[in-house]
Amino acid sequence: MTVVAAVLCCALYTYAAGRLRRRGDAWARGRDAVWWLGWAVLVCSVEVPWGTYLPPFTAHTVAHLGAGMVAPLLVVVARPVTLALRTVPVAVRRGLVSLTRARVVRFLVLPPVAAVIDVGGLWLLYRAPLPAGVHHSPLLYPHLFAAGTLFTFSVLALDPLRHRPGLPLRAGTLLVAAAAHAVLAKSLWAAGPPGTAYAAADLRMASQLMYYGGDLVEIALAVVVAHQWYRAEGRALRRVRMLSTVAEGTGDGHDQSAADAAAAHREHGRRTVAGSP
Amino acid sequence: MTEGPPQPHRSRSLVGGLLAGVGVAAFVDEAVFHQLLHWHHFYDRSTTDAGLVSDGFFHAFGWLATVAGLFLYADLRRRNGLLRTAWWSGVCLGLGGFQLYDGTIHHKVLRLHQIRYGVDPAPYDWTWNAIAVLFLAAGVALWLRARRTGDRAHGRPRVRTGAA
Structure with missing residues (x-):
């Protein structure tokens, strides 16, 4: 399922970028590359049976980092909305523009709202007494990917938005979200999600992986935001x-x-x- | 001598240095004391919830400050506006301030973790915090010097901007 979606998205993006270039517009090839890489990371995160190589909770954390943080960063940096707005037929573009201006979308892409949805959702997943099925639901990773993409999209604000939030709000949101992620990661060292019984060694490895792995992605996000400031x-x-x-x-x-x-x-x-x- | 506001990039140099200093302190803490020496522990059974929150916040701030500090430095160099004494003053203040907070609030009040385990931590605590205070003192001294030299050199960036 993920593979089909990934192949479809990559084909569409490359077709659109190719049309743009044939038309004479500039569209950096690096963007195609990060887009493909992003989807490849998502497929690897979700489809590789990490559980056969790693203890269960660490395996889950690898998939969580890949699908929820690394893949969204790569996909958002490729600016898919900008590409879509520049290549789709006029009728579709009108719909897309009114979608980006819809009240609910404007609310969702406010950085603090997107951060609460993304990191708050993670806190719920690991700290709320959820029914056991949730942790093994096939929708878990697509959901992590969607929430991560929303957060990355709103903090980086690379694609055109009606009211692009200012730099202090985006940087401040990134800081608070990164802190909340680090606190949750460290707290998993001592206590796993309620209702689960992972081995202590597994929890400790997963906790450190989430803590330091999260750092790497957050540094990359900060570099993108700081570079926008530097260019301005x-x-x-x-x-x-x-x-x-x-x-x-x-x-x-x-x-x-x-x-x-x-x-x-x-x-x-x-x-x-x-x-x- | 041209007239104008005194040294427009002095405070930006200070802020850039502060961020870089916090970044260096956080990096040394993480790389040297956690990863290389293994003195600090990732988690200590006596860690309080407030300790976890403070650790998460400062951990995230350390990395983001490093990135922001580097970009500010590049920007100051680009506009010939870097006032070195002010920048170094910021580095010392950021480093000392972060280390003092880590050594007093994190290690002692919130009991996040100790500097080293299996030994009497008192001499380590005193050394840790004394170094922090020395950095803060150096930062203040450099800042006082930066204010004097800054006033002497005022108007300089505008001349350079005009010549470029």
Whole structure:
């Protein structure tokens, strides 16, 4: 099932990207690569019988990290919504645009809401007394993947959104979500999910895997967010340098123009830090 | 001498250094004391819930601060706005502050884990916290120096921006 979905998604993406390139638009090939890689990670996480190589809860944690964190990061970095908006027929695009503007979607992609759904769901999964079937449900990993993708999508905000949340909100949400993930991971060291009886060694390995594995993905998310800020600052800087070169070229009133440019620069810097890049 | 606000990138240098300092402290704690020496324990039976929450928060903040600190440093270099004394002051303050918090609140109050097991922890605690205080003192001294040199060098970034 996962394999069919993955092959279909990869084929669609590559077809769309190819159409874009044939049309003469630029679409980095690296994006195709991360998209495929993301789906490959998802398939490996869900389909490989990790339980035959690893103790049961550690095996589950490998699948959880792959499907819920690594695959969503790769898939979101490939900017599938941007690609879809640029390639689908007009009628479909209208539907897609109104979907991205729908009230419920706008609510779900608010970073704190997406974080509560993703990490809160994880807390429920590991800490609430759920019926035993839930932990072995075939819908568990697709659900982890969907929640992880929603969270990654909202924190990275790479695809166009009506009201892109500002950098402080996205960075703050990432920090709180990463902390909640680390606390949950460490607490599993001492006590497994209620109603389960995993061996202590299994829990300890799984707990450390979740703690440090989560770190790696969260660092990658932080690098993407910080790079957006860095690029926005760079654009602001180039504008100022252009302005002051123009001011020097005219010769007249150089000091005043340079002072204005510097003031505009500082003002802009403040705005880019506070607002969206 | 041109007029203008005194040294626009001094506080940004300080913040960049602070974040990098917290990152270095968190990295040394994790890499050296947890992974290489195995002195610190991942989990201690006496760990309180508040200890777990504080650990999770500072653990996450350590990594994110490292990333943010590196990008801020790159940005300061790019705009010729790095004031080295202010940056190093931030590094010392961040490092010392994180270590002092770790050594007092984490290790002693919240009993997250001890510095080393199977020995009397008192000398380790005193050394740990004394080093933290030394870093904080160095940070304050550097900051006072940065304020003096910053005032002398004020207006410098604008001249460079104009020349580029």
